[in-house]
Amino acid sequence: MSFEPNRANLLALTTANPPHIFKQEDVLKSAERIFADRSLALSKLSSIFKNTGIEKRHSARPIEWFDEERGWADRNAAYIETAEALFIEVATSALKQANLDPSQIDTIVTISSTGIATPTIEARAMAKMGFKENTQRVPVFGLGCAGGVTGLSIASRLAASKPDSNLLIVVIELCTLSFMANERTKSNIIATALFGDGAAAAIISGNSKNTLGMFEATGQHTWANTLDIMGWRVEDNGMGAVFDRSIPDLVRERLGDALDGFLNDNNLSRSDLDKFNFHPGGTKVLQALEETFGLGENYLQAERKVLAANGNMSAPTVMFVLKENIAQGLDGRTLISALGPGFSASFITLIS
Numbered sequence: 001m002s003f004e005p006n007r008a009n010l011l012a013l014t015t016a017n018p019p020h021i022f023k024q025e026d027v028l029k030s031a032e033r034i035f036a037d038r039s040l041a042l043s044k045l046s047s048i049f050k051n052t053g054i055e056k057r058h059s060a061r062p063i064e065w066f067d068e069e070r071g072w073a074d075r076n077a078a079y080i081e082t083a084e085a086l087f088i089e090v091a092t093s094a095l096k097q098a099n100l101d102p103s104q105i106d107t108i109v110t111i112s113s114t115g116i117a118t119p120t121i122e123a124r125a126m127a128k129m130g131f132k133e134n135t136q137r138v139p140v141f142g143l144g145c146a147g148g149v150t151g152l153s154i155a156s157r158l159a160a161s162k163p164d165s166n167l168l169i170v171v172i173e174l175c176t177l178s179f180m181a182n183e184r185t186k187s188n189i190i191a192t193a194l195f196g197d198g199a200a201a202a203i204i205s206g207n208s209k210n211t212l213g214m215f216e217a218t219g220q221h222t223w224a225n226t227l228d229i230m231g232w233r234v235e236d237n238g239m240g241a242v243f244d245r246s247i248p249d250l251v252r253e254r255l256g257d258a259l260d261g262f263l264n265d266n267n268l269s270r271s272d273l274d275k276f277n278f279h280p281g282g283t284k285v286l287q288a289l290e291e292t293f294g295l296g297e298n299y300l301q302a303e304r305k306v307l308a309a310n311g312n313m314s315a316p317t318v319m320f321v322l323k324e325n326i327a328q329g330l331d332g333r334t335l336i337s338a339l340g341p342g343f344s345a346s347f348i349t350l351i352s
Helices: 024-034 042-050 063-067 072-098 121-129 144-161 186-194 247-265 283-292 301-310 317-328
Strands: 009-016 020-023 056-059 107-111 136-140 166-174 197-205 213-222 230-235 238-243 275-278 333-340 344-351
Touching: 009 072, 009 317, 020 024, 024 042, 024 056, 024 063, 024 186, 042 186, 056 197, 056 301, 072 121, 072 166, 072 197, 107 121, 107 144, 121 136, 121 166, 136 144, 144 166, 144 197, 144 213, 144 230, 144 317, 144 333, 144 344, 186 238, 197 317, 213 247, 247 283, 247 333, 247 344, 275 283, 275 301, 275 317, 283 301, 301 317, 317 333
Parallel strands: 107 136, 107 166, 275 333
Antiparallel strands: 009 197, 009 213, 020 056, 166 197, 213 344, 230 238, 333 344
């Protein structure tokens, strides 16, 4: 087997959301009002919202905040304030679950792509929470929806390289802050229908006691000439979402081969997988995943449950799904995967 001699263990996994809850029907009403003078067919708008599979989601700001045009300063101030609060909340919960004190954490990995913070979010929270001054910080930007899986990969490899260390990974995305009231592109409308805000944290260590699972293999695949498939556009008043309608087709046409390549590199095959744990980008992507891997219709129930209750939160969403699957009971080898900008796929296998 071509794995590191030491394998990292998942000691804790927790999630959190900001306080403002939006029911999908209320977001639709606001969207109909905001986009009413922009010659958008309201019947089409309603169809987009109702086909998402989303019932509610959470936001960093109340729904009325989005009625006004917002610039970079307003959006980023909201990002920093809410991200720091969520970091403290979800990290505190993870430390409690792992029965660890902040002073026992050696490295903090922070994943986020929906705002800019320098000093970074973990730096703002460290003294308030009681982390050591010599705790190593690894902030990572730009991974988008793949950030949860790639972040777990980074943290697990760091933990495997130093088995006595404890790592905290915190993944925070505040996607709703990207909403642009003056833009009627399909990407902005889909983002309005899909996006929610959330955070997840995990404790990863070489310590093998009381674990939720052991990280086995990690990998990524980036397809050439696909930079325009998914990501953010940097504009004068904020970041605009980029979603290409071809994503479900790309899943069907290319993801299977990419997964087989990852598995083959690690002396595994699809028959070695007992469970799938995907990032639920949307209902069409979930359907494409089920078809591609022969999982059967509505196999990805945890993904649909998380999507319905939270929307697409980008990077942390896959960790919400993993938490749900752990609660239901995992046994054997689970593939954890997400798609992200690049256009790329990130993979992990977890042994339970």
